[in-house]
Amino acid sequence: MHVLSSRILLRPRDPEVSRDFYGRTLGLAVYREFGTGPERGTVYFLGGGFLEVSGRSDAPPSETLRLWMQVADCAEAYEEVSRSGAVVLRPPVQEPWGLIEMWIADPDGHRIVLTEVPADHPLRYRP
Template identity: 80%
Template sequence: MVHVLSSRVLLRPTDPERSRAFYGRTLGLEIAREFGTGPERGTVYFLGGGFLEVSGRSTAPTSPDLQLWLQVADAAAAHKEVSERGAQVLRPPLQEPWGLVEAWIADPDGVKIVLVEVPVDHPLRYRPGL
């Protein structure tokens, strides 16, 4: 097995400044580092246990198959906050049949982002007998 020391998702937006505004201001992600200069410079954001790098430029939107899963403490509060900051809401928070609370938004290029709340009694957090 390859010993992975760090990881990040690389995102090549069609409009880097617009995407940096979305991830930095609308979502409120903290910057881990920046590199380069000019409009296509790189910005790396903290994503909990990983990173999101917005750098370069694409001539076409990202594949609709790419989706970001962001676990938050409170999906309703996160949804309200990003909605008030202008995020495109695809779906408000709902409890799914599998028990997670999910709200769906999209970035400026249409990348789907799920804001996920893991309830305290969900198997992802709750382990009887441990």
């Protein structure tokens, strides 16, 4: 199989609230929009992938789904999302494996980890 593109599909309880969260609170850039009305689809750039917010679902968030987003500076991201009113589940902490991670939740309760790879971490630093 040769994958050409991919995206995560998110079916929120309230699409407008979720679009506001991903677009305004997190500041994700819009890749494309389709359809009309409150349940129209919006696809956001998500680093090397995409996040599509479309449709609607009353199902609770799955414990098996997490969004992982690498950011340049976790402390700065913490300040930004806190000012924007995001639910911060855990402020930035340097993990035993060396990454700095913080956790937030989207309006439906989906957990999102914001991760910083420090300059001296093996993922970035090669002696």
